[in-house]
Amino acid sequence: MNAMLATHLDPLAASLFSLLTIASLLLAFVMLGSRWLKDYMLAFAAQSWLIGMLSALVGYYGGYRELYWVALLTVLFRGIVLPWLILRILRRLNTARELHEILSTSSSLVIGAAAVIFALVVAMRLTADLHIVSNVVVLALTVMFSMKLIGFLMLALRHEAISQILGILVLENGIFLGAQILVPGMPLMIELVLLFDLLVAVACFGVLVRYLLTHIGSTSSRDLRRLTG
Amino acid sequence: MSMAARILVLLLSPALAVVLGLAVRRARFSEYLNLAASVAVLLAALPLPFAAARPATFLDGYLLVDPLGAWVAMCVAVVYLLSSIYAIGYMRHDASRKARLPLFYALLAGFALTMLIAPLVNSIGVYWIAIELTTLVSTFLVGFERNAESMEAAWKYIIVVSSGISLALLGTTLLYWGGTFVYGETYQLTWASLVHAAPQMPPVLLKMGFLLTLIGYGTKVGLAPMHTWLPDAHSEGPAPVSAMLSGALLNTAMVGIVRFLAATDAAGQGALPHAALVILGVFSLLVGALFIVRQRQIKRLMAYSSVEHMGVLALGFGFGGTLGVAGALYHMLNHSLAKPLLFFGAGNAMHRYGSKRIDDMRGVWRMFPVSGALWLCGAVAITGAPPFGLFLSEFAILRAGWGGPYLWAAIAMLVLLIVIFVAFLNHFRAMYLAESPANSDELPTSAVPMERESWYAGWRVLPMALPLLPLLLLGVWWPASWTALFHTIANALGAHP
Numbered sequence: 001m002n003a004m005l006a007t008h009l010d011p012l013a014a015s016l017f018s019l020l021t022i023a024s025l026l027l028a029f030v031m032l033g034s035r036w037l038k039d040y041m042l043a044f045a046a047q048s049w050l051i052g053m054l055s056a057l058v059g060y061y062g063g064y065r066e067l068y069w070v071a072l073l074t075v076l077f078r079g080i081v082l083p084w085l086i087l088r089i090l091r092r093l094n095t096a097r098e099l100h101e102i103l104s105t106s107s108s109l110v111i112g113a114a115a116v117i118f119a120l121v122v123a124m125r126l127t128a129d130l131h132i133v134s135n136v137v138v139l140a141l142t143v144m145f146s147m148k149l150i151g152f153l154m155l156a157l158r159h160e161a162i163s164q165i166l167g168i169l170v171l172e173n174g175i176f177l178g179a180q181i182l183v184p185g186m187p188l189m190i191e192l193v194l195l196f197d198l199l200v201a202v203a204c205f206g207v208l209v210r211y212l213l214t215h216i217g218s219t220s221s222r223d224l225r226r227l228t229g
Numbered sequence: 230m231s232m233a234a235r236i237l238v239l240l241l242s243p244a245l246a247v248v249l250g251l252a253v254r255r256a257r258f259s260e261y262l263n264l265a266a267s268v269a270v271l272l273a274a275l276p277l278p279f280a281a282a283r284p285a286t287f288l289d290g291y292l293l294v295d296p297l298g299a300w301v302a303m304c305v306a307v308v309y310l311l312s313s314i315y316a317i318g319y320m321r322h323d324a325s326r327k328a329r330l331p332l333f334y335a336l337l338a339g340f341a342l343t344m345l346i347a348p349l350v351n352s353i354g355v356y357w358i359a360i361e362l363t364t365l366v367s368t369f370l371v372g373f374e375r376n377a378e379s380m381e382a383a384w385k386y387i388i389v390v391s392s393g394i395s396l397a398l399l400g401t402t403l404l405y406w407g408g409t410f411v412y413g414e415t416y417q418l419t420w421a422s423l424v425h426a427a428p429q430m431p432p433v434l435l436k437m438g439f440l441l442t443l444i445g446y447g448t449k450v451g452l453a454p455m456h457t458w459l460p461d462a463h464s465e466g467p468a469p470v471s472a473m474l475s476g477a478l479l480n481t482a483m484v485g486i487v488r489f490l491a492a493t494d495a496a497g498q499g500a501l502p503h504a505a506l507v508i509l510g511v512f513s514l515l516v517g518a519l520f521i522v523r524q525r526q527i528k529r530l531m532a533y534s535s536v537e538h539m540g541v542l543a544l545g546f547g548f549g550g551t552l553g554v555a556g557a558l559y560h561m562l563n564h565s566l567a568k569p570l571l572f573f574g575a576g577n578a579m580h581r582y583g584s585k586r587i588d589d590m591r592g593v594w595r596m597f598p599v600s601g602a603l604w605l606c607g608a609v610a611i612t613g614a615p616p617f618g619l620f621l622s623e624f625a626i627l628r629a630g631w632g633g634p635y636l637w638a639a640i641a642m643l644v645l646l647i648v649i650f651v652a653f654l655n656h657f658r659a660m661y662l663a664e665s666p667a668n669s670d671e672l673p674t675s676a677v678p679m680e681r682e683s684w685y686a687g688w689r690v691l692p693m694a695l696p697l698l699p700l701l702l703l704g705v706w707w708p709a710s711w712t713a714l715f716h717t718i719a720n721a722l723g724a725h726p
Contacts, residue, residue: 004409005414126433126434126437129431130434144399148396151392152392164388167392168388168391168392168395171392172395175398178399178402179402182402183405183406183409183414184414185409185414185415185416186354186402186405186415186418226377226378226381227378227381227382227385227464227465229520229523229524229526229529
């Protein structure tokens with residue numbers, strides 16, 4: 001009954017999909033392990049390129065024309081425009097790295113690994129319940145859930161405003177990646193969501209710039225301590 | 230007026246207010262333009278729930294006007310009008326802001342527009358987008374004062390809410406995936422098609438999808454423990470904005486949760502979703518109560534009261550049944566009437582005393598003989614005391630839970646509501662009756678009541694008086710035609726009597 005694209009792939013497509021999803025997950029770990037905001041940002045840009053390539057491949061193998069547009073927009077906005085904007089802001093801010101991390105890099109990597117194992121268990125239970133025997137589906141679910149968890153981990157562990165914006169974008173990259181493999185036919189939504197990322201980013205930058213007007217010298221959320229109780 | 234014309238007025242008048250206000254850029258013009266738009270919106274929205282007995286779709290099926298959505302839109306319209314009146318008096322107070330007033334009113338009208346669209350959207354994906362739009366527009370309103378505190382609040386607001394709502398997107402994706410098992414790869418995911426597909430969907434996807442959307446939209450509703458953005462955003466925005474956030478915005482996110490809940494009910498998988506909603510509701514009441522007891526800032530007091538009332542709504546829908554749904558809908562309107570009144574009183578007091586701290590606000594009777602009385606009535610109303618509407622609606626919700634499987638939740642609700650009643654009114658007792666502290670010489674003892682001073686125009690009293698009459702009326706008389714309406718909505722949601 002269910003004619004999912006991901007369960008009827010030829011071997012080459014299946015291995016390409018797997019390669020791209022695993023590479024995206026690895027890049028999420030690069031972000032988690034990096035303290036330098038510039039490296040962090042470059043890893044995000046690379047991940048967006050991979051996801052753009054994945055969209056194009058899904059579009060090609062599944063015959064979904066609109067996914068080519070999604071691929072183009074992903075590469076253009078998340079792969080080029082956003083990283084460029086962030087680089088400019090980084091230059092103005094003089095904050096090259098996270099100064100105060102709650103956890104050391106190695107501990108956060110270990111927690112990230114635990115998150116991936118948790119995601120894998122959930123994905124396997126889910127596919128077993130649905131009687132789907134496809135490694136690509138399990139992989140897509142695992143990467144989607146674990147990128148979600150890693151994104152939240154970054155939001156919780158990092159204080160720099162730029163890190164938090166990137167954390168939110170990682171959350172959404174994870175959903176994109178999963179949605180393209182699991183439900184490539186979802187109408188209209190992916191384009192609109194992409195548009196929204198742009199708006200979120202713009203709003204974040206808007207807030208950030210105003211922030212600079214009042215809090216000169218610091219964009220760390222550690223200094224956001226006035227409102228409590 | 231036909232339904233299509235009403236919808237047109239409802240959506241076009243705030244849109245026009247945004248465009249014209251930004252084009253003309255005159256402070257006075259923007260004030261009255263926004264006021265006119267809000268009056269038009271209320272006139273169009275008031276009869277809407279009763280005219281929409283049979284759901285109708287507009288704009289190629291993008292808009293769905295059903296009684297539930299129309300009811301929430303009506304609550305939005307009520308708050309929009311009250312805030313627009315109050316904003317005129319409040320925003321004039323600081324003359325330095327005059328140049329930025331057109332921008333403020335354009336944002337306010339835009340915020341109202343997004344909140345009117347959200348409950349009337351037919352597609353689940355577009356609903357997510359509409360809710361995200363409300364966040365984007367209101368961030369600028371929360372940060373409008375441009376000081377360190379409001380920047381902090383705006384930042385926390387956008388980061389916490391966007392990351393929370395991304396969970397709702399994940400849930401929506403999973404639900405869409407569940408639908409492909411019924412409809413095939415590509416289809417339109419609307420509220421109706423979700424309910425229709427739910428019984429044949431794999432239950433695991435349905436439940437997971439619901440829980441993720443509950444957490445996601447629950448962040449926007451302000452259910453504890455995802456409420457952390459709420460007290461900051463509500464306390465740092467200008468008072469009219471706080472009223473819109475609390476009285477209108479939270480409801481528009483709640484309506485999504487209710488519709489997802491209906492889908493799980495239709496599939497006979499409602500037990501876990503209802504339990505989750507009830508637990509979040511009780512926890513919100515608990516968090517609200519704890520922070521109200523020891524609160525020191527006046528607007529944060531009101532904000533935690535919003536967390537409390539969203540908890541009550543969650544309990545109403547969580548208990549379910551016709552009575553629970555009816556009580557929750559009645560409560561939604563009552564809360565939308567009472568909460569603006571409280572924020573407006575807080576805004577007046579903050580201007581007069583030049584402080585946000587409750588400890589600095591003493592002798593309210595002397596300073597505000599008229600609006601002080603209105604504010605006190607509002608406080609009595611919001612704590613759920615008779616003879617105001619909130620008493621009736623909270624009582625209905627309590628009855629819905631009593632004797633059912635969630636008796637423990639009903640008992641917890643009763644106890645926490647009593648705690649909140651005592652604690653909330655104790656703050657008001659101190660403000661109205663307590664002796665001034667030692668530094669009282671800063672306030673002239675024989676000062677003229679503030680209401681005689683020029684900055685204190687009728688714009689600031691009128692929106693406090695307006696909602697009191699309906700609140701009182703709804704407290705003594707539950708209109709029969711509304712019972713029928715609530716029955717229709719409860720049936721549409723698949724609630725069992």
